[in-house]
Amino acid sequence: MNQEQRVGEVILSVESVSLAFGGVKALQEVSFDVREHEIRAIIGPNGAGKSSMLNVINGVYHPQQGKIRLRADGAWREFRDMDSHEAASLGIARTFQNIALFKGMTVLDNVLTGRNLKMRVSFLEQAIWIGRAKREELEHRRAVEEIIDFLEIQHIRKTPVGKLPYGLQKRVELARALAAEPTLLLLDEPMAGMNLEEKQDMCRFVLDVNDHYGTTIVLIEHDMGVVMDISDRVVVLDYGRKIADGTPDEVRANQAVIDAYLGVAH
Amino acid sequence: MLYREAGQFKSTYAEDQQIFPIRQDRFAVALLLAVAFVAVPLFANQYWLSAILTPFLIFALAALGLNILTGYAGQLSLGTAAFMAVGAFMAYNFVLRMPWLGVIPSFILAGLCAAAVGIVFGLPSLRIKGFYLAVATLACQFFVLWAIQRIGWITNYSASGVITAQKIEILGYVFDTPVRKYVLTLAIVAVMALMAKNLMRSETGRAFMAVRDMDVAASVIGIPMMKTKLLAFAISSFYCGVAGALFAYTYLGTVEPEAFTLDLSFRILFMVIIGGVGSILGSFLGAAFITLLPIFLSVLFGGISHATGMEISHAVVSNMELIIFGGLIIFFLIVEPHGLARLWQIAKEKLRLWPFPH
Amino acid sequence: MNVAFFFEVLIGGLLAGVMYSLVALGFVLIYKASGVFNFAQGAMVFLAALTFVSILKMGINFWLALIITLGVMVVLGMSIEKVVLRPLINQPPITLFMATIGLTFVLEGLSQLVWGSQPHGLELGIPDVPMEWLSQKWNINVSQFEVFAAVVAGAMVAGLALFFQYTRIGRALRAVADDHQAAMAVGIPLKHIWAIVWAVAGFVALVAGLMWGARNGVQFALTFIALKALPVLILGGFESVPGAIIGGLIIGASEKLAEVYIGPMVGGGIESWFAYVIALLFLLVRPQGLFGEKIIDRV
Numbered sequence: 001m002n003q004e005q006r007v008g009e010v011i012l013s014v015e016s017v018s019l020a021f022g023g024v025k026a027l028q029e030v031s032f033d034v035r036e037h038e039i040r041a042i043i044g045p046n047g048a049g050k051s052s053m054l055n056v057i058n059g060v061y062h063p064q065q066g067k068i069r070l071r072a073d074g075a076w077r078e079f080r081d082m083d084s085h086e087a088a089s090l091g092i093a094r095t096f097q098n099i100a101l102f103k104g105m106t107v108l109d110n111v112l113t114g115r116n117l118k119m120r121v122s123f124l125e126q127a128i129w130i131g132r133a134k135r136e137e138l139e140h141r142r143a144v145e146e147i148i149d150f151l152e153i154q155h156i157r158k159t160p161v162g163k164l165p166y167g168l169q170k171r172v173e174l175a176r177a178l179a180a181e182p183t184l185l186l187l188d189e190p191m192a193g194m195n196l197e198e199k200q201d202m203c204r205f206v207l208d209v210n211d212h213y214g215t216t217i218v219l220i221e222h223d224m225g226v227v228m229d230i231s232d233r234v235v236v237l238d239y240g241r242k243i244a245d246g247t248p249d250e251v252r253a254n255q256a257v258i259d260a261y262l263g264v265a266h
Numbered sequence: 267m268l269y270r271e272a273g274q275f276k277s278t279y280a281e282d283q284q285i286f287p288i289r290q291d292r293f294a295v296a297l298l299l300a301v302a303f304v305a306v307p308l309f310a311n312q313y314w315l316s317a318i319l320t321p322f323l324i325f326a327l328a329a330l331g332l333n334i335l336t337g338y339a340g341q342l343s344l345g346t347a348a349f350m351a352v353g354a355f356m357a358y359n360f361v362l363r364m365p366w367l368g369v370i371p372s373f374i375l376a377g378l379c380a381a382a383v384g385i386v387f388g389l390p391s392l393r394i395k396g397f398y399l400a401v402a403t404l405a406c407q408f409f410v411l412w413a414i415q416r417i418g419w420i421t422n423y424s425a426s427g428v429i430t431a432q433k434i435e436i437l438g439y440v441f442d443t444p445v446r447k448y449v450l451t452l453a454i455v456a457v458m459a460l461m462a463k464n465l466m467r468s469e470t471g472r473a474f475m476a477v478r479d480m481d482v483a484a485s486v487i488g489i490p491m492m493k494t495k496l497l498a499f500a501i502s503s504f505y506c507g508v509a510g511a512l513f514a515y516t517y518l519g520t521v522e523p524e525a526f527t528l529d530l531s532f533r534i535l536f537m538v539i540i541g542g543v544g545s546i547l548g549s550f551l552g553a554a555f556i557t558l559l560p561i562f563l564s565v566l567f568g569g570i571s572h573a574t575g576m577e578i579s580h581a582v583v584s585n586m587e588l589i590i591f592g593g594l595i596i597f598f599l600i601v602e603p604h605g606l607a608r609l610w611q612i613a614k615e616k617l618r619l620w621p622f623p624h
Numbered sequence: 625m626n627v628a629f630f631f632e633v634l635i636g637g638l639l640a641g642v643m644y645s646l647v648a649l650g651f652v653l654i655y656k657a658s659g660v661f662n663f664a665q666g667a668m669v670f671l672a673a674l675t676f677v678s679i680l681k682m683g684i685n686f687w688l689a690l691i692i693t694l695g696v697m698v699v700l701g702m703s704i705e706k707v708v709l710r711p712l713i714n715q716p717p718i719t720l721f722m723a724t725i726g727l728t729f730v731l732e733g734l735s736q737l738v739w740g741s742q743p744h745g746l747e748l749g750i751p752d753v754p755m756e757w758l759s760q761k762w763n764i765n766v767s768q769f770e771v772f773a774a775v776v777a778g779a780m781v782a783g784l785a786l787f788f789q790y791t792r793i794g795r796a797l798r799a800v801a802d803d804h805q806a807a808m809a810v811g812i813p814l815k816h817i818w819a820i821v822w823a824v825a826g827f828v829a830l831v832a833g834l835m836w837g838a839r840n841g842v843q844f845a846l847t848f849i850a851l852k853a854l855p856v857l858i859l860g861g862f863e864s865v866p867g868a869i870i871g872g873l874i875i876g877a878s879e880k881l882a883e884v885y886i887g888p889m890v891g892g893g894i895e896s897w898f899a900y901v902i903a904l905l906f907l908l909v910r911p912q913g914l915f916g917e918k919i920i921d922r923v
Contacts, residue, residue: 060486088488100483102476104544112469113476117488119469123497126468127461134280137468141279180487342718394907397661397721401854402907405900416891528851532725539722581741588733595726599719600711 007232008036010071011216012057012184017066019052019240026052027063028240034184039210039217041227041248044237045261050220051097053237054186057218058094059087072183089117093182095173097189097220103162107153107172108144110161114179115140147178150212151205167198171205178209185209187219191226199223203230224262228252236261285463302452307445316444316517318557323448323455324512326553329537330462330546331505336535337543338466339498340478341391345403346506346534348410351526352380353507354514355420358429358521362422369434373454373511380507381500383410388499392492407528414523421523428522431515447516454512458505463546465501474498475544536591540598542607551606556591563587633884634877639770641856641876642777643839646832648853648860648868649780650825655862656788656801657821659717660709663724665829666850667731672697672826673833673842674735677744690830697830701822709818728850743843746834773835777869780831784824785865797821801863855903875899 012034019027027049034040042050055061057068059082069078072090082090093114101110119140125133148154151171156164161172170190177185190206191199207230209215221227227234228248236244236251238260244251251257276282286292306319332346357376360367367375387406391399414420415427422429434441434450441450465471473494476484485491514521533556541552567583570576602608647669654662662668675696679689708727712720788794799807800817808814833842836849852875860871882898 058486060482084486085488085490088486094486096483100480100486102479102483104479105472105475109472109475113472113484113489114487116469116473121469123465123470123501126470127465129464129468133468137283138279141283145279176487342721390904390908396718398858398907400721401858401900402904404851404854405897405904408897408900412893412896416893535722535725582737585733585737585741588729589737592726592729592731592733595729596708596723599715599723599726600708603715603719 007038010034011036012071012218013069014053014057015067015069017053017056017063017068019049019056019061019063025240027056027237029066030237030240030242031066032235032242032245034216034218035233036216037210037214038232039206039219039230041231041234042218042220042237043222043224043227043234043251043261044243047239048237049240050237051188052240054094054188054218054220057087058092058186059084070184088180091180091183092186093177093180093184094186095170095177095188095190097192099166099169099173101161101169101173101176104160106158106160107164107175108148108157110172111144111147111175111179112140114176115144117180144175144179147175150208151175151178167194167202170194170202174202174205174209178213178215181213182215185215185217187217187221189220189222191221191223199226206230283467285467299456302456303449307449312444315448318561320444320448320451321513321517322553322557323451324509324517325534325537325557326550327455327458327512328506328509328534329541329549329553330459331502331509332534333538333541333543333545333549334462334466334474334505335498335502337538337545337548338471338478339474339495339502341388341495341498342397342400343403343502344400344528344531344535345387345406345410347526347528347530348407349380349384349503349506350510350513350530351410351414351523352383352503353377353510354521354526355414355429356380356507357511357514358431359420359422361432369436369515373508373515376511377504377507380510381504384499384503384506385496388496388503391495391499404528407531411523411526426522428520429514430520431518434515441516451512451516454508458508459546459550462505466546470497478544536595539595540605542605543603545605545607547610548605548607551610555606559590560587563590633880636767636770637877637880638873639767639774639876640880641872641874642774642869643770643832643835643872644849644852644856644876645869645872646773646777646780646828646835647849648856648872649784649865650828650832651853651857652860652863652865652868653784653821653825653828656865657797658705658709658818659801660720661717661724661862662825663721663850664704664727664731665825665853666848667728667735668697668700668826668829669833669836669849670842671700671731671735671833672830673746673837674739674744676830676834677746677837677842678739681744694827694830697826698823701826702819705818705822710815743841744837745841746837769839773839776831776835780828781865781869788865793817793820852899855899858903859906875902878902 010033014033015031016029017027017031018025018029030049030053042053044050052061056063062081067078067080068082069076070090070092071077077090102113105113119136121133121136125131126137148157151174153168153171153175156168161169164172174187174190177187187206191202194202203226206217206219210217219231231248233246234244234248234251235242236254236257238256243260244254244257246254252262276287281287286295306315310319328346328350331349332343335341335343353373353376356379357372360372360375361369364372383406387403390402394402421427434447436450441447466474473484473489476487476489477491477494477498481491484494510526513525518525537552537556538549539552540555541550542548563586564583567586598605647665650665650668651662654660654665672693676689676693679692680686684692704727708723709720712723788798796807796812796817797820799810799812800814804814807817832849856868856871856875858871859874860867860869879895879899879902883892883895887894
């Protein structure tokens with residue numbers, strides 16, 4: 001299936017977003033869009049505002065200016081002040097640069113927390129553990145086991161997350177994000193700190209997620225090889241401003257990008 | 267090699283989710299319950315029942331409540347005794363003014379009152395964290411005690427604030443002997459412990475632990491902060507409230523507000539720390555430890571005094587108790603922060619392989 | 625409404641607040657340098673006072689007793705740092721806090737085991753009588769002793785503030801408070817610094833112990849003064865020396881005023897919880913206290 005067939009209409013539109021922390025301007029009038037089913041990369045030097053951009057999309061930071069438009073459940077929603085809890089309920093899930101797993105719980109429990117928005121049973125029913133409560137818990141366990149199989153982490157499902165090596169923790173975090181069955185998945189440097197083998201595995205998983213579940217993916221990544229290989233379109237940020245936007249080939253050849261980030265074209 | 271776990275496979279998720287997935291554990295627990303419900307009442311003497319076992323169960327329940335809030339949900343609370351006080355005094359009022367309710371419903375309502383107070387004093391947790399929150403719970407502890415002593419109708423206008431718990435009568439059966447009080451307490455505590463275990467291994471428990479481990483991340487994946495934290499306070503206070511009601515009715519008999527001071531809050535916190543934060547079993551182990559330690563010490567010092575002919579005053583013993591408590595807290599925090607529950611787990615793991623080294 | 629009476633209550637409250645600040649200072653010192661919230665500060669105050677009084681009772685001269693007690697406090701502080709805090713270096717703050725709760729119990733038990741548990745009186749030579757010229761001129765009764773305590777506290781705060789700001793060791797302490805690793809990287813000897821901090825905190829505890837002991841008698845209830853220092857710290861921030869004073873003044877004054885003016889309406893005894901509720905309300909508005917730094921959660 002080539003790109004034109006797979007990628008759909010625009011489902012996320014970032015319009016003129018500006019974000020400042022006190023005197024520090026993290027983002028200045030950044031605009032771009034994301035199409036359904038595509039893999040969109042955000043790249044740029046350190047401090048360019050990439051993580052801040054993701055944080056704005058999923059409601060952790062609120063921009064002073066501009067707005068985000070998201071197509072959820074068929075309707076367009078426009079917001080600037082959405083909080084992260086609402087973003088999660090609209091189908092946005094994400095992973096974090098510094099792993100944000102719950103270190104006191106097992107892998108299985110961590111991934112199960114990703115399903116929390118789908119759990120309906122009240123705490124009283126959970127306390128008594130009959131009927132509905134039991135059924136719902138087992139149903140979610142089944143759904144989560146599918147994701148655990150998909151990401152090949154069955155052998156560590158009962159291990160406390162704090163004991164796992166870095167690469168596996170990143171995979172568990174991806175599993176937790178997937179457990180929410182998101183329409184939009186934000187990945188903040190999913191391959192940071194990994195060796196070549198781990199990166200290849202993670203690339204394969206990201207592509208599989210996009211392929212198998214059709215999830216739209218926005219990812220921040222420093223490894224140019226990865227970006228060029230797996231993304232459909234790329235946004236380049238530098239000092240909070242967008243300096244390029246297009247396919248990987250277009251971006252690679254862009255002089256401004258080369259000056260700011262890539263160095264001599266290779 | 268005490269027992270072989272190998273060969274017990276789980277073929278459905280339901281089997282995997284059981285509280286005691288291993289056959290031998292189930293047998294051991296059944297045996298324990300049989301001993302507790304049948305053997306103990308038959309063979310134990312009055313002193314053990316009324317002065318050791320019953321208070322142990324009551325404190326275990328309170329420790330369980332605190333563990334839910336502090337161990338699972340990560341909200342430090344120094345106001346446990348205040349919630350127990352609410353439970354005790356409100357149970358008294360319900361039984362006094364609405365005797366047609368019956369004792370058990372009165373206990374439940376008293377627990378709900380404690381839960382309401384818990385929610386009110388848990389509201390600050392939405393803005394405040396860590397030991398700032400501990401100070402907020404101190405406000406609760408002092409304010410509630412003051413209110414109980416000042417608001418006349420709570421103590422039925424008794425001059426010194428002292429109330430006497432009425433006798434417990436359920437469906438015509440009177441619970442007035444130590445044995446009957448013990449069995450009633452045991453039944454209530456067992457049921458509530460089971461409910462707590464169920465709760466902690468389902469979504470509620472996971473939400474609590476997520477808030478404890480990293481609340482910003484929990485919020486980002488959709489766990490509602492306010493609802494989760496307030497639910498933790500509510501459930502925890504309910505448990506402490508029921509424990510307080512039991513404290514008054516099946517143990518103390520005559521209750522004064524001074525029985526619920528900050529000292530008691532600390533004692534229960536110590537049970538949670540020594541027993542193991544975030545562990546249902548830990549609450550019981552910690553309560554057992556702290557209930558038995560003073561007895562052990564007085565026996566020990568009695569023995570030393572006997573053997574050496576030296577007089578060891580009561581003051582010395584109680585000071586040694588303070589030092590040992592404090593020392594144990596520090597010891598456990600340094601050596602095994604997850605308390606006796608973790609030590610128990612490690613022991614079981616080692617016993618699997620014993621006598622082989624690894 | 626009697627204006628003179630109002631001022632009497634206000635000043636009484638302010639002076640009581642100064643006494644709270646003395647205890648709060650000990651907390652601030654340790655928190656500033658090691659990030660540990662030392663719940664055992666109250667027990668240290670108690671131990672200091674009790675040791676001093678007991679040594680005095682053995683017939684030893686006042687100033688010598690003072691020096692001996694200071695020595696004991698310094699040694700105690702350094703042992704605490706070595707035995708309790710160093711093993712717990714990388715644990716979360718809650719764990720350290722709970723360890724100091726345990727420490728409180730150990731110190732309380734130890735004090736009474738060694739020196740006995742009867743209350744002792746402590747005479748510092750300054751009578752607890754109203755200052756004459758204030759009393760005669762404006763009909764305001766303010767105790768001489770409390771004024772003396774205020775002056776002592778003021779001098780200590782000024783001394784400590786100067787110490788932190790202008791001496792080499794003070795700078796090193798501030799560096800350590802900010803970032804342990806960075807401080808070690810520039811060659812600051814961490815262990816020495818902590819030893820010094822705990823020694824100074826011991827000294828502060830001694831002064832506080834003397835003041836409180838002279839006022840209320842040296843008895844077990846002294847340990848609960850530490851709890852009152854908590855609202856003071858919340859208002860003033862955990863890391864600010866001037867904050868401890870201002871926080872203390874606010875808490876002391878509002879507590880006394882509330883007891884006198886609001887108390888009678890609700891049956892009295894408000895002092896047991898008023899300070900905490902004030903702190904609680906304050907936290908809701910400004911979770912970092914008056915002088916603290918804003919907490920930003922980064923993900």
